[in-house]
Amino acid sequence: MRTQLTDDERKYFINEIKRLVPDLPHEIADVDKTALFWEDKYNSDNGILGSFDLKHPHSINLSPLGKQMPEMLVSTVAHELHHKWQFETLSIFYFFMAIPGIRQCLLEPTAKEVELAVDKLLGLEDIN
Numbered sequence: 001m002r003t004q005l006t007d008d009e010r011k012y013f014i015n016e017i018k019r020l021v022p023d024l025p026h027e028i029a030d031v032d033k034t035a036l037f038w039e040d041k042y043n044s045d046n047g048i049l050g051s052f053d054l055k056h057p058h059s060i061n062l063s064p065l066g067k068q069m070p071e072m073l074v075s076t077v078a079h080e081l082h083h084k085w086q087f088e089t090l091s092i093f094y095f096f097m098a099i100p101g102i103r104q105c106l107l108e109p110t111a112k113e114v115e116l117a118v119d120k121l122l123g124l125e126d127i128n
């Protein structure tokens with residue numbers, strides 16, 4: 001189930017992201033303008049930490065693991081916000097580029113790049 005972060009959760013989560021990554025890449029800077037949802041289907045068993053869903057393009061979904069450990073989700077937030085930025089930039093073309101198979105070649109590489117850049121800022125580049 002998808003539940004919007006409470007005001008307190010959102011404030012804490014965003015403050016943590018800004019504390020951890022003071023030099024915010026533009027993708028993360030957008031977090032202030034984005035609705036954030038917990039998706040309780042995402043957990044450590046399936047390893048899914050977040051998603052950007054075309055049905056709700058003004059928001060991103062995050063694993064509730066971030067309630068206790070926002071630091072786990074910082075690079076995921078960057079990755080998913082990059083997809084949101086791609087959607088806003090590419091508009092209708094995003095739908096074609098999001099077709100499975102094409103998506104991996106056209107949308108994922110730069111999102112992964114952003115994610116790794118944030119991991120590097122956090123000193124986590126060795127875990128990927």
Ligand SMILES: [Zn+2]
Nearest residue numbers: 079083108111
């Ligand atoms: Zn992705």
